[in-house]
Amino acid sequence: MTTEAQHPFTRQGREFPAAPGAGEWTKLMARARAHSRLVARLRIALPVLAVAVAGLYFVSPKIQMTFGDLNASVAGVVIEKGRLRMVNPKLEGVNDEQGAYVVTADYAEQVVANPDIIYLTEIRAEMNNNQKGWSRLSAPKGVFETKTEKLELAGDIRTVQSGGMTARLSRASIDMKKQLIVSNEPVDVDFLNGTVRSDAMTIHTGEKRVIFRNNVRVHIRKRPEKKAVANQ
Structure with a gap:
């Protein structure tokens, strides 16, 4: 039997800690x-x-990247709900006629499982050709495929051509490499001297040529007649 005097703790001058209170x-x-x-x-x-x-x-630390032949930059990156959200993205490429094109947006989203597809919101795009012609577009949303360099737009789409033509569309497919804008939905187009309505349209921006298809309606505005100058 171990007595209190023989207990190792008491021999070293130590005691068992007291049980904690409530x-x-x-x-x-x-x-x-x-x-x-x-x-x-x-x-x-x-x-x-x-x-x-x-x-x-x-x-990369510089917030710059490449997608095939495209150069891209973003102002910031946010991870949200399993998606990579890029703030103020800018995509730059070159078309088949060696003209530059630029696509910008308020933000873009990319799914890790399919990095070739970029979902864009509040889009602005511009295509330029080597003849100093240009085409500008805006749309609330769209999808850009980096491998084919094709842009699918939807919503209230507006386009302006360097020749003065403006158009309103609801859907459009843009081939950035070939400088083609194709819509198979009704379009409203304004020229300097008239308007055209049709159910489909193709704009060859590099050739400054427009093809209207299906149910085409044309309205030509008459030029104001010049008043004859009275003989003095």
Whole structure:
């Protein structure tokens, strides 16, 4: 039997710690719960942080990237609901006639599983040819395919041509390489001297040529007649 004098703790001048009181137990339990909450948050936060870091690495520290023959830049990157959201993206390429084109948007989204497709919101696009002609478009939303360099637009689409033509469309397919704008939905077009309505249209921006198809209606505005100058 070990006596109190022979107990190793008492021999070294130490005593067993006293059992915590009710107040101490409350503090200990609160600390344990806080620690458990922190661990649970880290289990969620660390994978998300890893994805975010991977995303930032993908677009490089300069926030610039390339998609095939395209140059691209973004003002910032946000990871949201499993998608990579790019703020103020800008895509630049060259068409078959060595003219430049630019596509910008308020933001773009890209799914990691299909990086060749970019979903754009509030789009502005411009195509230029080597004859100093240009075509500008705007649309609320669209999809750009980086491999084919084709842009699909939907919504309230507006286009302006360097020759003075303006058009309103609801859907359009744009081949940036071939400088083609194709719509198989009704279009309203205004020229300097009239208007054209049709159910389909193709604009060859490089050739400054427009083809209207299906149910074409043309209205020509008469030029005001010059008043004859009275003989003095």
